[in-house]
Structure formats: structure tokens, C-alpha cells
Amino acid sequence: xxxxxxxxxxxxxxxxxxxxxxxxxxxxxxxxxxxxxxxxxxxxxxxxxxxxxxxxxxxxxxxxxxxxxxxxxxxxxxxxxxxxxxxxxxxxxxxxxxxxxxxxxxxxxxxxxxxxxxxxxxxxxxxxxxxxxxxxxxxxxxxxxxxxxxxxxxxxxxxxxxxxxxxxxxxxxxxxxxxxxxxxxxxxxxxxxxxxxxxxxxxxxxxxxxxxxxxxxxxxxxxxxxxxxxxxxxxxxxxxxxxxxxxxxxxxxxxxxxxxxxxxxxxxxxxxxxxxxxxxxxxxxxxxxxxxxxxxxxxxxxxxxxxxxxxxxxxxxxxxxxxxxxxxxxxxxxxxxxxxxxxxxxxxxxxxxxxxxxxxxxxxxxxxxxxxxxxxxxxxxxxx
Numbered sequence: 386x387x388x389x390x391x392x393x394x395x396x397x398x399x400x401x402x403x404x405x406x407x408x409x410x411x412x413x414x415x416x417x418x419x420x421x422x423x424x425x426x427x428x429x430x431x432x433x434x435x436x437x438x439x440x441x442x443x444x445x446x447x448x449x450x451x452x453x454x455x456x457x458x459x460x461x462x463x464x465x466x467x468x469x470x471x472x473x474x475x476x477x478x479x480x481x482x483x484x485x486x487x488x489x490x491x492x493x494x495x496x497x498x499x500x501x502x503x504x505x506x507x508x509x510x511x512x513x514x515x516x517x518x519x520x521x522x523x524x525x526x527x528x529x530x531x532x533x534x535x536x537x538x539x540x541x542x543x544x545x546x547x548x549x550x551x552x553x554x555x556x557x558x559x560x561x562x563x564x565x566x567x568x569x570x571x572x573x574x575x576x577x578x579x580x581x582x583x584x585x586x587x588x589x590x591x592x593x594x595x596x597x598x599x600x601x602x603x604x605x606x607x608x609x610x611x612x613x614x615x616x617x618x619x620x621x622x623x624x625x626x627x628x629x630x631x632x633x634x635x636x637x638x639x640x641x642x643x644x645x646x647x648x649x650x651x652x653x654x655x656x657x658x659x660x661x662x663x664x665x666x667x668x669x670x671x672x673x674x675x676x677x678x679x680x681x682x683x684x685x686x687x688x689x690x691x692x693x694x695x696x697x698x699x700x701x702x703x704x705x706x707x708x709x710x711x712x713x714x715x716x717x718x719x720x721x722x723x724x725x726x727x728x729x730x731x732x733x734x735x736x737x738x739x740x741x742x743x744x745x746x747x748x749x750x751x752x753x754x755x756x757x758x759x760x761x762x763x764x765x766x767x768x769x
Contacts, residue, residue, distance in 0.1 A: 491549070
């Protein structure tokens with residue numbers, strides 16, 4: 386068991402950017418790591434089989450579903466070497482299909498919200514599926530989180546992982562262009578979980594892919610994350626309207642509950658009388674990362690559970706980070722450990738481009754054109 390882990394950037398160098406190359410790749414023989422294994426997790430109503438893949442490396446244990454690319458379980462040790470699953474999820478496919486609030490899922494074609502599900506591209510208006518009040522959320526009612534992905538395991542040097550493939554046809558959920566997507570989940574020898582996203586299109590479209598893991602570093606089902614300590618390297622965030630659509634302003638976090646430039650407990654300011662917190666029923670906002678878009682992952686956030694010592698550090702190439710404090714967990718869901726999930730029992734840190742970017746020309750562009758390859762990387766590094 387490896388408790389003293391090297392930094393994310395070292396893990397990134399070990400994994401290499403080549404993992405995002407599009408195309409079919411078979412598992413490679415290696416003297417390091419262990420080939421991921423799979424077994425049947427369940428079947429959909431039409432008989433389609435959903436498998437669960439198990440892989441481990443560098444002190445991290447990961448289980449992934451072919452349904453939605455879902456991280457069903459992610460186990461890491463505490464300061465005493467005791468393992469716990471630190472991600473929320475279900476133990477059956479039926480709940481993922483019928484009830485899940487995106488637990489652990491790959492999100493696309495457009496992560497986060499698009500106002501009224503409308504945007505224009507090259508002078509043509511598009512209407513995508515509306516599934517969040519008047520708006521579109523996470524690609525629509527049948528986004529990438531509700532699709533069965535093709536999965537291939539690999540062992541490459543000292544790394545192990547999974548290649549996940551999905552082709553989104555032209556017009557799916559209203560989006561233009563056939564989008565071919567490859568997402569690579571890598572567990573490095575240092576125990577980092579690296580996610581590389583890649584996509585190509587045959588027609589101009591918009592793309593914003595992310596991962597929607599619900600984190601509780603004290604352990605899934607252990608209660609509130611309000612005592613977790615968080616820092617985010619961002620001096621600005623994007624305020625929202627009552628529908629949680631950005632107004633277009635890049636507001637300063639200074640003097641607001643959204644200031645996480647210095648580490649603080651998540652619960653410290655979460656009940657302050659602030660209109661933005663009222664809109665989100667807590668925190669559900671995008672931070673404008675100081676670093677902007679970068680060619681290589683840069684560390685942007687650190688989350689720590691004082692009780693266990695478990696620490697998560699996030700590095701990304703993306704310009705934004707959506708911090709969601711689990712506001713809509715309402716006590717109606719029972720998780721993998723048999724516990725009821727309530728408000729604040731987990732949080733999400735979704736690396737991304739900004740919400741509603743197709744309608745905000747001043748935001749970093751999410752347009753992808755034929756001949757281009759969409760590439761982003763996020764690395765999750767664990768310690769205790």
C-alpha cells in the first residue's frame with residue numbers, strides 16, 4: 386500500500402498525453418500493473434448487459450460501469466491505511482437508470498447548463514433537449530451519462546486503465562454533428578486517477594465533457610461534508626440567475642461566501658444570507674480558474690477531510706471548476722453502503738468550460754469543428 390504519493394504533475398508525466406489518441410487500442414502486455422477485470426452488474430430493460438470493471442494501482446481501487454462511464458466506487462486509504470469508498474453511488478443498475486443525480490457519471494455532450502436549451506452556431510439556431518426547468522442540463526434527458534459505453538482495458542508500463550468509447554449521432558438530444566468520443570481512465574503507479582477526454586466531429590458543434598463524481602472523503606454514507614476543507618485557485622466566479630444560468634459577469638470572490646483562495650471549511654459560509662446561495666440552495670457555481678485554459682494540467686483545488694486525513698488534489702487543463710455542495714440530495718436515495726443520502730452528504734468538483742458558454746461570447750469557446758480534436762485532462766491525486 387502506497388500512502389506517500391508523489392504529486393499530480395509527476396503522475397501526469399507518467400501517464401503521458403498519448404492516452405487521448407483517438408482510435409481502437411488493445412490491452413498491452415506489461416511487467417507493471419494488473420489487467421482490469423469485469424463482471425456483469427445488471428441488465429437494462431431491453432436486455433442490454435451492463436458490466437462493472439475493477440482496477441487497482443498505487444493504493445487506489447476503482448470500479449467503473451459501462452453504463453454512463455460511472456465511477457461506482459473509488460477506495461483510498463486514510464492516514465492509518467484503512468480503506469473506504471469515497472464516492473456516492475448505487476449497488477444496482479435499476480437505481481442508476483431511474484433515480485441517479487449523475488452519481489459518478491461521464492457528462493456530455495454539454496456538461497452543465499445551456500439557457501433555454503438554445504444557442505446559435507455559424508448563424509444557425511439549435512434547440513437541444515430541455516430537462517432542468519426551462520434549461521438544458523448535462524446534455525439533456527438522455528445524455529452521455531445514460532448511454533452504454535464500449536470499454537477496453539489496458540495495462541501500459543506501470544499504469545492500468547480503461548478506454549471508454551461512445552459515438553453520439555448527429556441530432557442526438559438536438560446537438561449537431563456526429564461526435565466520436567474517447568475517454569481514458571488511468572490509475573497511475575502513484576495512485577492518481579487521470580481522466581483524458583478526446584472527441585472529433587463531422588459538423589460544427591459544442592462540446593463540454595466532465596466527470597460528476599460525488600466526493601465524501603470521510604467515506605460514502607458517513608454524513609455531511611461541511612467540515613471538509615477546500616481551497617480553489619480562483620479570484621472570480623460566474624454569478625447566476627434564478628435558473629442557475631450565468632449572468633455573464635465574472636465577479637470577484639473577495640468578500641463573498643465564494644472565496645476559497647485560502648483553505649476553509651465548506652460549511653463556514655454556506656448558510657450566509659446571500660442571494661447566490663439562495664438561488665443554488667447552497668453552492669452550485671462555476672469558478673473562473675486563475676490559470677485559464679492550459680496545455681498541461683495545473684493544480685487548481687485541494688479538498689481534505691480532517692477526520693481521516695484523506696486529501697484530494699485536482700489538476701486540470703480546463704478554465705472552470707463547478708463546485709456543487711450536494712444541495713439536492715433529499716433523503717430519498719439509498720447508496721452502496723445502505724445509508725440514506727441527505728443534503729450536504731457529498732460535493733462535486735467538475736472541471737469544465739463555463740456553463741452557457743455557447744450564449745456568452747466573452748466566455749472561453751466550446752465550439753468544435755471538423756478537423757479539430759477536443760482534448761482535456763483532469764488528474765485526481767490522493768494522499769492521507
